[in-house]
Amino acid sequence: MDTxxxxxDLELIYRAAIExxxxxxxxxxxxxxxxxAGASVPSMIAQVGRVFVxxxxxAGAGMIRGIEDACGDKIxxxxxxxxxxxxxxxxxxSANRSHAIFYGGHPVPNASSEQAARAALAMASEAGAGDLLxxxxxxxxxxxxxxxxxxxxxxxxxxxxxxxxxxGASIGELNTVRKHLSAIKGGRLLRAADGARVLGLMLxxxxxxxxxxxGSGPTASDPSRFADAREVLLRFQVYxxxxxxxxxxxxxxxxxxxxxxxxxxxxxLERVTNLIVGDNVAALAGARAAARSQGYAVEDxxxxxxxxxxxxxxxxQYLCAKKERRICILAGGEPVVTVKGDGxxxxxxxxxxxxxxxxxxxxxxxxVAVLAAGTDGIDGPTDAAGAFAYTDSAARxxxxxxxxxxxxxxxxxxRVFEALGDLFRPGPTGTNVADLAIALMD
Numbered sequence: 173m174d175t176x177x178x179x180x181d182l183e184l185i186y187r188a189a190i191e192x193x194x195x196x197x198x199x200x201x202x203x204x205x206x207x208x209a210g211a212s213v214p215s216m217i218a219q220v221g222r223v224f225v226x227x228x229x230x231a232g233a234g235m236i237r238g239i240e241d242a243c244g245d246k247i248x249x250x251x252x253x254x255x256x257x258x259x260x261x262x263x264x265x266s267a268n269r270s271h272a273i274f275y276g277g278h279p280v281p282n283a284s285s286e287q288a289a290r291a292a293l294a295m296a297s298e299a300g301a302g303d304l305l306x307x308x309x310x311x312x313x314x315x316x317x318x319x320x321x322x323x324x325x326x327x328x329x330x331x332x333x334x335x336x337x338x339x340g341a342s343i344g345e346l347n348t349v350r351k352h353l354s355a356i357k358g359g360r361l362l363r364a365a366d367g368a369r370v371l372g373l374m375l376x377x378x379x380x381x382x383x384x385x386x387g388s389g390p391t392a393s394d395p396s397r398f399a400d401a402r403e404v405l406l407r408f409q410v411y412x413x414x415x416x417x418x419x420x421x422x423x424x425x426x427x428x429x430x431x432x433x434x435x436x437x438x439x440x441l442e443r444v445t446n447l448i449v450g451d452n453v454a455a456l457a458g459a460r461a462a463a464r465s466q467g468y469a470v471e472d473x474x475x476x477x478x479x480x481x482x483x484x485x486x487x488x489q490y491l492c493a494k495k496e497r498r499i500c501i502l503a504g505g506e507p508v509v510t511v512k513g514d515g516x517x518x519x520x521x522x523x524x525x526x527x528x529x530x531x532x533x534x535x536x537x538x539x540v541a542v543l544a545a546g547t548d549g550i551d552g553p554t555d556a557a558g559a560f561a562y563t564d565s566a567a568r569x570x571x572x573x574x575x576x577x578x579x580x581x582x583x584x585x586x587r588v589f590e591a592l593g594d595l596f597r598p599g600p601t602g603t604n605v606a607d608l609a610i611a612l613m614d
């Protein structure tokens with residue numbers, strides 16, 4: 173396989189996947205359709221007096237543009253919450269002085285995240301009977317819109333999040349804890365919008381499109397409880413290391429001294445309609461079509477779930493067992509990394525490095541090229557979305573004086589792929605539906 177040609181094909185397939193989940197188009201499509209038998213979003217908008225809009229997440233800018241396209245002058249106020257580093261041109265809104273933009277921190281919230289959440293709650297409280305609150309949520313919203321509950325401070329929440337991230341907690345486990353330390357998550361935003369209709373639009377970055385997990389479910393019911401949040405902290409052996417205020421808050425919640433999140437069947441849910449506008453499945457469909465257009469037979473692998481290095485190893489074994497020629501293997505999901513070293517990298521870079529090492533161990537004679545990358549253009553605390561891995565990546569690393577096994581043990585995949593020129597840096601994509609692994613064999 174010509175490495176240059178394979179790399180071009182991998183990038184083409186990745187970009188087709190991203191185009192398939194372009195948020196403005198997805199929202200426009202969703203808002204033109206039916207939400208139930210005989211009811212549509214346009215009719216819902218026509219029946220209300222004012223429309224209030226909250227868009228939070230990495231795809232927030234594109235999603236709010238789609239909402240503006242559909243609602244026009246009916247929008248009374250709008251709040252957009254996006255990650256730091258997004259330029260003003262990327263989030264330009266219509267010329268309305270009542271629109272506000274906040275730049276929150278991700279994956280760890282910052283002071284702006286708290287300001288944004290307070291503004292969102294205040295706007296939701298302003299919406300009343302006869303009004304419509306549209307809440308557009310995409311990946312990253314949990315950190316970008318964060319307001320602690322009770323005596324818990326933002327610094328306390330940040331410490332908890334960092335401990336769980338380092339321990340390899342999944343997005344679902346993280347959000348179970350976040351929801352029970354928050355004044356806005358787990359349906360609490362819905363409670364603030366007392367009397368108003370609520371339309372939730374979700375661009376999903378979680379497996380199974382669980383609306384209670386996407387952005388920690390500000391407009392959704394939450395089946396988890398305070399006891400579940402404590403169990404997550406205990407399971408990852410961080411409970412004794414979190415601030416005392418967090419432990420006390422969870423214990424008070426378990427004792428019934430603090431109101432639980434909104435539970436399934438609650439009265440508040442009668443006012444809300446939640447819609448999934450796009451997900452990882454849609455991105456994979458875009459990738460599949462692009463791969464076929466390049467003459468590849470296409471096969472889907474399993475969900476990317478579990479430790480990144482174990483997923484990479486399993487994917488390498490699967491690829492080496494294939495007999496077909498000119499085939500593209502696709503997979504989507506979100507692995508995790510349990511940080512044990514002091515290196516730099518992300519879950520997809522770690523997956524790619526483990527895959528390269530396993531290809532070398534198997535000593536396959538097949539030519540393999542893989543791109544593992546986040547759909548948001550970001551992989552961990554790095555400037556890369558992921559990395560390219562080839563049959564000879566491990567050998568090439570040794571040739572430039574890097575021990576790839578030692579790098580993997582230190583969680584230092586970034587340094588390996590940077591030295592090889594194999595980091596993938598598309599920049600922020602403006603969308604987020606978890607991660608992709610694209611493998612080509614020829």
